[in-house]
Amino acid sequence: MVWTSDVPSSDQLRDLKKTELLKAAARYFSRHGYHGASLTEIAKALGLTKSAIYYYYSDKQSLLFECSKWAHEAILLLDEGTDTDPLVRLRTLCVAYVELVVEHELGFMMFSDLENLSESECRSIIALRDRFEQRIRSLLGEARESGKLGASDPKMTALMILGSLNWMQKWFDPGGPMSATQIADQFVRVTIAGLGAVEAEDQNRSMRELKEKRTKKTKPK
Numbered sequence: 001m002v003w004t005s006d007v008p009s010s011d012q013l014r015d016l017k018k019t020e021l022l023k024a025a026a027r028y029f030s031r032h033g034y035h036g037a038s039l040t041e042i043a044k045a046l047g048l049t050k051s052a053i054y055y056y057y058s059d060k061q062s063l064l065f066e067c068s069k070w071a072h073e074a075i076l077l078l079d080e081g082t083d084t085d086p087l088v089r090l091r092t093l094c095v096a097y098v099e100l101v102v103e104h105e106l107g108f109m110m111f112s113d114l115e116n117l118s119e120s121e122c123r124s125i126i127a128l129r130d131r132f133e134q135r136i137r138s139l140l141g142e143a144r145e146s147g148k149l150g151a152s153d154p155k156m157t158a159l160m161i162l163g164s165l166n167w168m169q170k171w172f173d174p175g176g177p178m179s180a181t182q183i184a185d186q187f188v189r190v191t192i193a194g195l196g197a198v199e200a201e202d203q204n205r206s207m208r209e210l211k212e213k214r215t216k217k218t219k220p221k
Contacts (some may be wrong), residue, residue: 017178018056020077021046023104026067030108030169034064034116050118062221067120071109072128074100080135087144087149091188094137098165107169133158 028037039060043050055214057063080093101107114122136158143149172180
């Protein structure tokens with residue numbers, strides 16, 4: 001029998017096991033919180049021995065950091081598509097984000113406090129968060145420059161979008177009438193439409209104010 005290149009090496013197997021451990025631990029942290037979880041409980045929930053976790057991670061804090069790092073790196077790999085319309089790519093990216101977060105129960109990793117991590121670990125996670133936020137800001141900026149979006153501030157809008165998407169984990173019901181994908185798609189559509197409506201209202205207000213000024217100037221004294 002000849003082994004093919006499709007058979008994973010020992011290092012690849014180790015990485016696969018490590019990734020699966022991170023996914024499962026991330027779910028456990030999301031359900032119970034950092035302080036509500038112990039390595040013993042996590043190991044038991046995963047069907048592992050505590051020593052098996054120690055093989056990869058020295059303590060609970062390092063496990064939390066690696067879970068958070070894996071989650072944020074996975075999000076950076078999300079595909080936004082190749083559509084020429086930046087708003088279509090934004091919608092695609094946001095929907096993919098929600099699908100990933102819901103599928104792996106990553107809500108805790110996305111908006112949890114970083115106080116349980118070391119200073120250097122916090123900086124690493126914040127840097128990853130900033131990179132994803134920058135992707136959204138870039139798409140919003142591109143849409144504004146192309147005339148598809150009003151003059152709203154891309155940074156503020158990006159934070160609003162991310163905050164709303166992350167909060168969805170608090171109320172989303174997997175057994176509800178709408179899937180996470182449907183809710184995310186509708187949310188982004190409404191948000192984008194709302195930004196356009198705000199811009200239109202700003203323009204109408206400016207026109208009304210201009211007309212009022214002209215009317216005042218033409219009134220006889």
